[in-house]
Amino acid sequence: xxxxxxxxxxxxxxxxxxxxxxxxxxxxxxxxKASERATIQEKKTKLSQLQSKLSSLVTxxxxxxxxxxxxxxxxxxxxxxxxKLTATAGTTSLAGNHSFTVSRLATAHTIVSKQYSSxxxxxSSAISTDQSFSIGVGHPTNDDSTxxxxxxxxxxxxxxxxxxxxxALTAIANAINSAMxxxxxxxxxESDEIVSASVVSEENGKSRLVLTSAQTGYTxxxxxxxxxxxxxxxxxxxxSQSSGVNGGYITSEDNLNxxxxxxxxxxxxxxxxxxxxxxxxxxxxxQTFSSAETLTVVKDVENVKSSVNEFIKKYNDTIQFLRANxxxxxxxxxxGVLANDSLYSGxxxxxxxxxxxxxxxxxxSIYKSLxxxxxxxxxxxxxxxxxxxxxxxxxxxxxxxVSDVFNNSTDGVAAQLETLLESFTSASxxxxxxxxxxxxxxxxINDQLSRYDERLERRRIxxxxxxxxxxxxxxxxxxxxxxxxxxxx
Numbered sequence: 001x002x003x004x005x006x007x008x009x010x011x012x013x014x015x016x017x018x019x020x021x022x023x024x025x026x027x028x029x030x031x032x033k034a035s036e037r038a039t040i041q042e043k044k045t046k047l048s049q050l051q052s053k054l055s056s057l058v059t060x061x062x063x064x065x066x067x068x069x070x071x072x073x074x075x076x077x078x079x080x081x082x083x084k085l086t087a088t089a090g091t092t093s094l095a096g097n098h099s100f101t102v103s104r105l106a107t108a109h110t111i112v113s114k115q116y117s118s119x120x121x122x123x124s125s126a127i128s129t130d131q132s133f134s135i136g137v138g139h140p141t142n143d144d145s146t147x148x149x150x151x152x153x154x155x156x157x158x159x160x161x162x163x164x165x166x167x168a169l170t171a172i173a174n175a176i177n178s179a180m181x182x183x184x185x186x187x188x189x190e191s192d193e194i195v196s197a198s199v200v201s202e203e204n205g206k207s208r209l210v211l212t213s214a215q216t217g218y219t220x221x222x223x224x225x226x227x228x229x230x231x232x233x234x235x236x237x238x239x240s241q242s243s244g245v246n247g248g249y250i251t252s253e254d255n256l257n258x259x260x261x262x263x264x265x266x267x268x269x270x271x272x273x274x275x276x277x278x279x280x281x282x283x284x285x286x287q288t289f290s291s292a293e294t295l296t297v298v299k300d301v302e303n304v305k306s307s308v309n310e311f312i313k314k315y316n317d318t319i320q321f322l323r324a325n326x327x328x329x330x331x332x333x334x335x336g337v338l339a340n341d342s343l344y345s346g347x348x349x350x351x352x353x354x355x356x357x358x359x360x361x362x363x364x365s366i367y368k369s370l371x372x373x374x375x376x377x378x379x380x381x382x383x384x385x386x387x388x389x390x391x392x393x394x395x396x397x398x399x400x401x402v403s404d405v406f407n408n409s410t411d412g413v414a415a416q417l418e419t420l421l422e423s424f425t426s427a428s429x430x431x432x433x434x435x436x437x438x439x440x441x442x443x444x445i446n447d448q449l450s451r452y453d454e455r456l457e458r459r460r461i462x463x464x465x466x467x468x469x470x471x472x473x474x475x476x477x478x479x480x481x482x483x484x485x486x487x488x489x
Contacts, residue, residue, distance in 0.1 A: 019460055029452065043438060061414040076089055077283070084293055087282065098296075099261075101293075110251065111241075117205060127157065133224060134151060138219040151180060217257050324336060359410070374387035374390035
């Protein structure tokens with residue numbers, strides 16, 4: 001069987017295949033460098049993932065290491081009747097029971113004008129000049145809780161010309177609201193210190209101007225300086241609004257505050273939300289009631305467990321990641337991309353040393369480790385609250401029994417972990433430094449690959465030209481062979 005030697009050079013496609021075959025050997029070093037870059041890029045990805053996991057664990061560790069906002073001192077408050085009284089308790093609150101009655105709820109100061117016929121012109125026909133007045137509003141400061149600010153209001157005479165009374169009332173309301181908005185914008189008052197104005201249709205064809213304080217209580221009562229007499233014309237006064245068409249207040253100034261008793265003591269407050277009567281407790285008065293209801297403050301064991309479990313979850317997630325990427329997989333025999341870097345391959349062991357050792361900084365001689373409060377590690381080094389009874393017993397006996405294990409200043413578990421991990425996660429930490437070195441390596445490899453590619457391209461062109469010449473030669477030989485064949489038929 002004969003072989004046509006010209007077939008390998010029969011066309012350009014055949015030449016390209018030959019070129020590719022010759023270049024395979026030359027591409028070996030280039031492919032090795034590309035593989036090295038891929039490994040480095042994979043390590044960068046894993047380090048970014050590790051950064052995220054460590055940062056999350058640092059956040060949870062910080063919660064448990066914080067001795068100012070002590071997560072282990074969490075309390076919860078409950079009421080004997082949540083339709084009458086609700087409450088929340090902070091870490092500074094003390095466990096105990098408190099008796100409440102409420103005789104009056106706080107209310108916002110509301111003043112109304114006289115009643116006007118919507119289509120009437122009694123008001124508009126009586127005013128021919130610009131009108132001005134001021135509204136005094138509460139603006140407490142650190143130095144003066146009774147401080148007040150006068151907000152000036154002006155209403156142009158044109159708003160009263162040939163208009164209905166309802167239109168005139170609307171113009172007055174708009175002027176008041178605009179003045180309040182300006183005062184807030186200028187930082188004269190806070191947004192919750194304003195008086196808002198509106199026009200209400202009390203009944204068909206009958207309207208009133210209504211002025212309402214944004215906050216409840218005596219501190220935020222309204223008072224007025226009636227420069228042009230407009231408010232007097234409107235019937236806005238310090239008298240009680242009575243039935244019929246008269247204006248005045250809905251609730252007197254003296255009755256704006258809430259009144260309640262707590263443990264037999266009497267209290268008055270501007271608001272129905274009270275945070276300064278019982279240390280660390282904020283309660284909400286929802287109804288008046290004369291039969292005593294009980295507010296109970298206790299340790300929030302479930303909240304503490306939740307905080308600890310969130311920490312454990314992030315810790316275990318980090319350990320599993322380090323184990324998967326920082327050692328030889330016993331099943332696949334594949335080494336993780338961090339396995340050859342002792343800085344990271346040994347981090348899991350350093351973390352486990354912190355969580356399993358006996359502590360010297362605790363105040364209790366019994367509770368000196370995580371295991372002593374019911375938190376243990378399994379064979380894989382993963383933590384869990386394995387004994388809830390032991391954990392709750394330690395917490396209920398004394399909050400410090402648990403808190404010291406995590407946040408004592410000498411060797412608290414959370415505090416130590418936070419210090420260790422921040423050396424990796426900070427802007428100048430180990431991971432950032434490693435990422436920079438890897439970036440430098442990638443830049444070097446990219447330069448090398450560019451040079452490889454340039455050489456390979458030159459070699460490709462060279463081979464293509466050589467094979468093209470061979471193709472031409474083979475074609476010439478084939479033509480000669482065909483010509484000679486004519487003489488030997």
